[in-house]
Amino acid sequence: MTAHLLILQVIIPLVSAPVCLLLRGDRAAWAFTLTVSWAVLANALLLLNTVLAAGSLSYAIGAWAGPFGIEYRVDTASAFVVLIVASVGAVVLPFAYKSVRHEIPAERIGLFYTCFLLCLTGLLGIVVTGDAFNLFVFLEISSLSSYTLISLGRDRRALTAAFQYLVMGTIGATFILVGVGLMYMMTGTLNMADLAERLSPVADTRTVRAAFAFLTVGVSLKLALFPLHLWLPNAYTYAPSAVSAFLAATATKVAVYVLLRFFFTVFGVEFSFEAMPVGQILSMLAVVAMLVASTVALFQDDIKRMLAYSSVAQVGYIILGISLASVTGLTAGIIHLFNHALMKGALFLAMGCLFLRLGSVHIQDLQGIARRMPWTMAAFLLGGLSLIGVPLTTGFVSKWYLVQAALEDNRWVVAVLILFSSLLAVAYVWRVVEIAYFRPARRVSLRVAEAPAVMLVPTWVLIGANFYFGIDTSLTSALARRAAETFLGIGT
């Protein structure tokens, strides 16, 4: 059984997607998808357990041994990201039932869950595969299904947002394809472990440098690194609430994982950070992302859009950690990958609760809403505290590691800027809290009731996780450090 865990991780949702299409009625499709997502989570936990015991796990598809066949390979970092994706999927789905029924026409709900399963398949596939071309295929599976999911939003602007994302996402994916092609040209292999060996003798050629540049830009488009983030705010704002929560917590994280895989495993840290100036470029862009996106978030009246810009800023933190290329920096980046999934997931779920009752998440409509929907707004407040990085929350843990990494590298200015951008987060979270808690309620919102329990429970599960992993950091920090050490080739 454990021998096939790796392939089951992808096959379960992949095979379920067409089955889901055949089911009649939205309730059946939802129940089926929910079961599948929990099976995926159980599988991910087993996988992580096996990987922690064995170090890494490899699976030859169809028993064709690598490097000729497609190899799936999982180490601590990938098992960790698989767990993030699987658990966010499993938490968002119970929430999705009411939210999706409210936001999507009944005849499309079955298709919605099919796309959701395909998106889950793509995201998981990207993480477990050990083959560069297979990665591109899974990337396109997840991207095409997420364009569809976003376009299902109620507002007509969801359509233009999906179109914009499709154009930019395709350009990014094509860049990745060019990069993979150029690497194949020089080495004659697509297997990542094999590529890593064969690239170093030919590293000092223009083709390999071009491949590296294409891959970096392509993946940066996917992970919404400033200034390639233009698709993200619209996509997250107009997508259905459940989709915003799912994608915000997983899609960019998986893209960051791809970047890590290419930088550290395929090209190696010497090439990526010494022969190429990627460390300087990424750390500069990351700092600008933190400051600019946080500032822009301050001026957004649509709260989902505000959270989307905050996501761009948070991606900046993750990339900043990675660009330092030290164990602490990488640990900070990876731990924030997990923590940001928790906090943004929770905040977008709270937005979904508000949207269900109010039909809007515009800041003017939230006046005094805390009295009508105390649990939802408390979740928003606590999630916001985590976003700011208040002690006892996961946000604090990430920032602690990140500031430590910056100081280790003698980058005082960067450390100060991290703290400054946290202050910007205080400002944009407080703006919402002030309106929701201290303004008199509007007439129209007097009859608004609290969101149903099926939606509040998943939200509060994520909020609870924010505090649990903020207080007991032993699990996440140990995993992140081990993943960082594997990437840098230290220790195991």
Place this chain on the structure above:
Amino acid sequence: MDLSGFFSYWGLYNYWIVVFLMMTGFYMVIARPNLVKKMAGLFVFQTSVFILFISMAKVKGGTAPILVEGVSTYSNPLPHVLILTAIVVGVATTALGLALVVRINEAYGTIDEDEIHSQEEES
């Protein structure tokens, strides 16, 4: 007419074609306000990469990779197969993109990007 001088001057001219097509497609995506033309540009952009892969599969003096007696040099079939997959992905992307354009046309009554923007600003 002897073209060998021309070819040796331009070297591996396939790659120039790839670059030309890629930039043409990219320009269309950026510069055209018409969403259907944008999609066409995007497809040209993707197609250029197909040619890149197929060019790298060429082996000098090699024939089609089919087992025949008396032939020992074949083109590399792997990039061909990869590109079959990429073509499928490209077709799916174009289909989805055009479907979105149809929906946009239903919702806005136009497929011109500038008009969509001005409609958004009015509302």
